[in-house]
Amino acid sequence: MVGKYSPVFGGANLVGGYNQVMGTTSDVEPVGVPAGNFSEWLRGAEVSLRSGKGGTAVPCGDCTACCRSSMFIHIKPEETQTIQRIPRALLFPAPGLPEGHVLMGYSDNGHCPMLVDNKCSIYEYRPQTCRSYDCRVFTATGVPVDQQIQSEIAHRVNAWVFNYESEESRKEHMVLKDAAAFLRKNGDLFPHGSLPTHPAQLAALAVRIYSVFADATAKMNNGASAMSDAVIAQAIMTALNEPETLSK
Numbered sequence: 001m002v003g004k005y006s007p008v009f010g011g012a013n014l015v016g017g018y019n020q021v022m023g024t025t026s027d028v029e030p031v032g033v034p035a036g037n038f039s040e041w042l043r044g045a046e047v048s049l050r051s052g053k054g055g056t057a058v059p060c061g062d063c064t065a066c067c068r069s070s071m072f073i074h075i076k077p078e079e080t081q082t083i084q085r086i087p088r089a090l091l092f093p094a095p096g097l098p099e100g101h102v103l104m105g106y107s108d109n110g111h112c113p114m115l116v117d118n119k120c121s122i123y124e125y126r127p128q129t130c131r132s133y134d135c136r137v138f139t140a141t142g143v144p145v146d147q148q149i150q151s152e153i154a155h156r157v158n159a160w161v162f163n164y165e166s167e168e169s170r171k172e173h174m175v176l177k178d179a180a181a182f183l184r185k186n187g188d189l190f191p192h193g194s195l196p197t198h199p200a201q202l203a204a205l206a207v208r209i210y211s212v213f214a215d216a217t218a219k220m221n222n223g224a225s226a227m228s229d230a231v232i233a234q235a236i237m238t239a240l241n242e243p244e245t246l247s248k
């Protein structure tokens with residue numbers, strides 16, 4: 001095994017579903033792959049990240065990029081059916097998590113060891129982490145994927161194209177991108193260590209705090225006096241410490 005441990009979405013599970021079709025991988029770079037309705041995706045992602053359960057299914061088609069991108073997969077102790085189907089030698093204790101939580105590493109070529117003939121060999125019993133992964137979160141937030149390590153995912157992220165049911169939906173997308181940019185730019189306004197550095201975790205956080213950021217932006221657009229970045233950061237921290245306020 002090579003590489004460092006980089007939990008896909010960390011404590012918060014990845015949003016969305018997972019490969020519905022695990023066919024062969026096309027060598028042709030996808031261009032303009034429909035990502036679905038943006039506002040529907042955002043609502044599903046918000047709910048999914050709050051509940052820690054998977055959201056909408058990802059229209060992966062024949063893509064298997066995330067199965068071949070040097071990822072460590074977190075598996076919870078209660079996922080017994082999954083653990084039973086993975087050779088014990090491929091699992092090791094998850095650093096920093098209670099006993100029973102394990103990680104599955106990847107092969108020397110960066111592929112998931114359960115990917116056989118470019119198909120998931122335990123698809124029916126795949127880990128919750130895999131079920132929840134949705135690379136559209138990068139397209140939605142504008143948080144860049146690590147091009148060096150995950151270039152294939154980056155290709156797919158660049159190919160997704162959301163559609164918008166209205167101008168309001170298009171604005172929501174702009175605000176989400178602004179929220180992600182705010183987090184990336186203003187790390188020094190948050191308590192040390194409170195913002196994730198891993199791109200997937202940061203993108204997930206942007207979705208989680210979208211409603212708080214959108215509220216602040218709307219107030220300012222409606223004539224309220226300008227809020228400083230520090231005040232907005234404080235509102236975000238307050239909401240994260242009181243998760244029930246995020247679920248409204």
Ligand code: SF4
Nearest residue numbers: 060063064065066135
């Ligand atoms: S990289 Fe994205 S599109 Fe490709 S299999 Fe993973 S989630 Fe699906």
